[in-house]
Amino acid sequence: MPKMLKNVIKFICFFGIGVLLIWLFTKDITNVMWDQIYTAFRKANYWLVIPAMVIGVASHWFRAIRWKLLMKPLGHQPSTLNTFFAVMVGYLANLAVPRLGEVTRCGILAQYEKVPADKLVGTMIAERAVDMVCLLLLMAITVLTQLDVLGTYVNHDIFQPLSRKVANANGTQLLIGIVILALFIVFFLWLLRRFARSKVAITIRNLARGVMEGIFSIGKMENKGWFLVQTVLIWSCYLSQVYIGFFCLTETTHLGISAALAVLMIGSVGMIVTPGGIGAYQPLVQKALELYGIPYAIGFAFGWIIWVAQTLLVILLGFISLVALPIYNKQPKKV
DSSP states (O other): OOHHHHHHHHHHHHHHHHHHHHHHHHTTOOHHHHHHHHHHHHHOOGGGHHHHHHHHHHHHHHHHHHHHHHHGGGTOOOOHHHHHHHHHHHHHHHHHSTTHHHHHHHHHHHHHHOOOHHHHHHHHHHHHHHHHHHHHHHHHHHHHHTHHHHHHHHIIIIIHHHHHHHHHSOHHHHHHHHHHHHHHHHHHHHHHHHTTTSHHHHHHHHHHHHHHHHHTHHHHOSOHHHHHHHHHHHHHHHHHHHHHHGGGSGGGTTOOHHHHHHHHHHHHHHHHHSGGGTTTHHHHHHHHHHTTTOOHHHHHHHHHHHHHHHHHHHHHHHHHHHHHHHHHTTSOOOO
């Protein structure tokens, strides 16, 4: 099957899932509630979306700088603009097909900066691992500092469902799963040994080596403190966007940093599970705001305002980056 056709099918499937989630989220909304939602949209102060979007641009810029830091130990220093363009095109691709953006941004930087793609994949994996750790730390801090508000929600909606799934998996099922995984690993290693001199095996080994070099580039960085600063700046920008967003609606202006942390934590999960968070981000944000006494209609409107602003920013910067890449690379590059 052609690669383009596969991507189209993936896009249709994941977009369909997003639309389905939106339908499930909105099918029980009454006419009265729709009126309240429309009123919230009409009264929103959309001028405050502008500074939130500016902060969003800054977060993407900091991410580009942080990614560059991971490449330096590997002997490569791409230009900051090319790195930024690659990040934005990657985000744009992710709106269509989940994880396609990770491959896309590595491919773009490999093309324009001649950095080995396999090493870029490793740095990308390392970067994503750092962000996952940050998200887990954010969850722990948010829950521990707001046990009175979030404790029941996390226990009832997250821990209990996970516990039930684990409890329903009996010992035989777990053993079968472990055996299948072990057999797959053994078979894969046997294939590599059996065809050790084949082009495929050599390519796989080189790819694995490059990926590992990229992952371990964190440990080889000279200025780990600057990497940490960039990481803090990225997540501070995310938090600031949510906090500024509170002032778009009169009913959410009283909410503080604690509520913004909760929305960021729960909303981030929505951005992970579907392309660009479509159909998942909005209901999760609405649910988070409900914990702070925000009515359904207001939470609904807030979730959509923040999501649309973030998505439009990615689309705008993504297309600008696509156009700017060939133009910028005709000129002498500056690091």
